[in-house]
Amino acid sequence: MDVLQQIRYGPARVAGGYTDRILRVDLSAQEITIQELPPDFKTMYVGGRGYALKVIWDGTTRDTRYDSPENILVMSSGPLGNEPGFPGTGKFIVGSISPLTDTFIDSNVGGHFGPTLKRAGFDAIAVSGIAEKDVVIIVDGDAGTITIAAAPAYDDEVDGGALSFGEQLLKDVNGGEHCDKVAAVTAGKGACHARFGIINSLYFDKKRGRIRSKQAGRGGTGTVMRVKRLRGIVARSSLSKANGNNAVDPKGVREAGSQLKRVVWDCDAKQLHLSAWGTTGLSEYMDKFHIFPINNYQYGQHPDSKKIFAEVFLERYFSKKLPDGCYYGCNLACAKGAEDVKLTRGPQAGRKVGIDGPEYETVGAVSCMGIFDPQFVMEYNWYCDEYGLDTISTGVSISFFMECFERGFLTVDDVGCELTFGNIEAADRLLHEIANGEGFGRIVGQGVARGKKWVAETYASKNGTTEAEVTAELNKFGMEVKGLEFSMYISKESLAQQGGYGFALKGPQHDEAWLIFIDQVHKEIPTFEQKALALKWFPLIRTWFNATGLCKLPWIDVRNPEAASTPEPAKNTPSLAHYVNYLNATTGSSKTLQDVLDDSERLYILQKLINVRQGKGTRKSDLIPARAMGPAYFNEYEARAEYYDEWLKEQLGNDTLPARPEERRRLLMEKRAAAYQRLCDVVYEEKGFTADAIPKRETVERFGLLDEQAARLLDEFGV
Ligand code: SF4
Structure with missing residues (x-):
């Protein structure tokens, strides 16, 4: 490899889950530095998302966009990652500033990269600047070197693919063979053209004997990586994985781990x-339960769904x-x-590949396009990973344009094909066009929020109407909030999940508040008050998982x-007790569950402050499309008329149900919109925000976050 910059370093020993170091790489200046963290840094910001938030809060401004040189791409495990x-x-x-939302995005991902980076001596890596040509970064804990090198051009790399490039890179770094001491992250060519590029996390699976991948899928972090002209990062460490965190109390770690493993085995x-x-x-x-997204979230159930149920895969x-x-x-x-x-389609048709997935979200992204073909699900999964595209945003964006086509906002002349739901050929064509930045794929690759603007302009200019009128219509079914596409759950029948999507700081991704299961399926939070309280508690505990390097599943x-036998079974506190014990045994702390929630709340408020700074933090930014609340159009109402009429009857009490079905739908939507606004009021109050969703000064102060920047920001909002 053509080395552009290299430093030697002595890897810090992991102690109690931390190395207390962040690796800083500035690609514009080709500068590599090691930031030693003061002891109170981990106390305040925990790790993972918390470290990414602090680095972004301090290192970017409200003018920073995803492609600004000062934007920072942060990757961080957390004190509890790295323990088999x-x-x-x-x-x-x-974490980074997102190309879709223009504010902080974070995406959590599995694989070996986070633990390997930690064993190589770093709690996090933070990459800023833009390189002059494509580069890779290699953090070699064994050799004690950190290198920026020109990205190699591999003979058998498949057309800029994130997986094939990563496989070659891993082999290259490891002397021509695969092993589990190295792990990598890569972004593919789709990330050069679309705003929803992903980062693949690649690791060697000994049992399968091949490189496997997991994805940091949401919000375009891969796009940021490619803007920086960074094709991949490799971490290497031969240090033992067992007790990799050098826990303060290894026996306590073993006990907590075996207790949670027992629950998993038994249940x-x-x-x-x-x-x-x-x-x-x-x-x-x-x-x-009518939650599976069909035809751009119009319906939640379909007779063909069973063709893509688990047993088929x-x-x-x-x-x-x-x-x-x-x-x-x-x-x-x-x-x-x-x-x-x-593979039967696309440029790699005929090739045999290993495919990692599909996850539920990818299956849902395909049904969202009205497609129920399992082979297409597999190929869509593989191509999205190889190109480096988010399966969710890709599917939701194509679905949105399909609906625009079916509702007459677009024509064949505009898009180049009959873009109807269920049209596999059209979906497949668009997938490759998005990845290559060609044809109509260039528009789709901008995502739903920017897609709405394009459709409004195009339609208004041809049809003598105003853009505002068209936009009002598109807002009913353009499934995005804050610029991020919805993940794959229909929230029409769950007020809690509507809040879960609307209030989610990064945009409508369920990992902040996946309440649909406990609300709509298990009916464990039936009252308005319970839903509102859940919208504070669940985001906090989930934030903690994202700060510590843990999987929530x-x-x-x-x-x-x-x-x-606990007062609130949905919180599953007996299992959480094992997590808290694991934390204390690793770090030597003596925290309670409430302490953990308080630590999370600090991070939550910091993320909210970044949103406020970036113009995505007020009540207006939490608005959700009509379709997320109920039947935006009559066909959706008709498909569930019995349920909707029953719901409306309950709301009306003694008042009579309107005779005309369309009038019932209209009234129902009015009541749903009012309930959502009421939910905003209660949840904001619960979280210590103003009615306009800005954190109150005392809330910011309580968590020690009232620095100069925060004080100025709150002044601006008169808070
Ligand atoms: S449960 Fe979580 S950590 Fe385990 S395999 Fe699944 S995603 Fe990975």
Whole structure:
């Protein structure tokens, strides 16, 4: 490799989960520096998302955009990542200013990169600047070197693909062979053309004997990476993975880990079957409860859905019934994959590939386009990973334009084909056009928020109407908030999930508040007050998982039987007790669950401050499309008329149900919109915000966040 810059360093020993160092790389100046963190840094910001938030808060301004040289791409595990004795410790966070939302985005991802980076001596890597040509960064804890090198041009790299480039890069760094001491992150050519480029996290799976990948999918962090002309980062360390955190109390770690593993062993096979089916098992539940997205979230159920339920993938594709943990020690092992799948479409048709997935979200993204073909799901999954595109945003963006076409806002002349729901050929064509920045794919690759603007301009100029009128219509079904596309749950029948999507600081991704299951399926938070309180509590505990380097699934997707006898079973506090014990044993702290929630709240408020600074923090930014609240059009109402009429009757009490069905739909939507506004009032108050969703000064002060920048910002808003 052509070395452009290299430093030597002595890797810091991990102690109690931390190295207390951040690796800083400025690609414009080709500068590599090691930032030693003061002791109170981890106390304040924990790790993972917290470290990314602090670096972005201090290092960017309200004028920073995703492609500004000063934008920073941060990757950080957390104190609890890197421990095979406890389930789900391979997660790390990628944070940056997003090309879709123009504010802070973070995306959590599994694999070995976060733990390996930590063993190589760093709690986080923060990359700023823009290189003059494509580069890679290699953090070699064994050799004690950090290198910026020109990105190699590999003979057998497949056309700028994130997976094929990463495979070659990993081999290259490891002397021509694969091993599990190295891990990488890469972004593909799709990230050069679309705003929703992803970062692939690549690791060697000894059991399958191949490189596998997990994805930091949301918000365009891969796009940021390619703007910086960074094609990949490799971390290497031969240090032992066992007790990799050098815990203060290793016995306590083992005990907490074996207790949680026992819960997973005893319960998963009786509950969601994640270790057998992966997350594809969710499709059947979602379809049963009218939550599975069909035709751009118009419907939640379809007779053809069963063609893409879990057993189809299990029988046809998940050929090796292997325990598929995305990091050592995870016995929930939901990271399913398939071997030797022959591609039938696209530029690689005929090639046999290993495919990692599909996850539920990818299946939902395909049904969202009205497609129920499992082979297409697999190929869509592989191409999105190889190109480096978010399967969710790609699917939702194509779905949005399909609906624009079907409702007459676009014509064949505008898009180049019959862009109707269920048209596999059209969806496939658009996928490749998005990745290559060609044809109509150039527009789709900008995402739904910018797509709405383009459609409004195009339609208004041809049809003698105003852009404002068209936009008002598109806002009903353009499924984005703050610029990010919705993830794959229909929230029409769950007020809690409507809030979960609307208030989510990064935009409508369920990892902040996945309340649909406990609200709509289990009906565990039936009252308005319970929903409002859940919208404070769940985002805080979920923030903690994202700050510590942990996967949430062993907690939220495996219900501990002991939870049934607690006041709020949905919180699954008996399992959370194992997490708190694990934290204390690792770091030597003596925290309670409430302490953990307080630590999270500090991070939550900091993220909110960044949103306020970037113009995405007021009440207006939490508005959700009509379709997220109920039947935006009559066809949606008709498909669930009985349920909607029943709901409306309950709301009306003694008042009579209007005779005309369209009038019922209109009235229902009015009541849904009012309920959402009421929810805003109560939840903002609960969170210590003003009615306009700005954190109150005392809230900011309580968490020690009232620095000069925060004080100026609050002054501007008169808070
Ligand atoms: S539950 Fe699944 S996603 Fe989470 S750590 Fe385990 S294998 Fe990875």
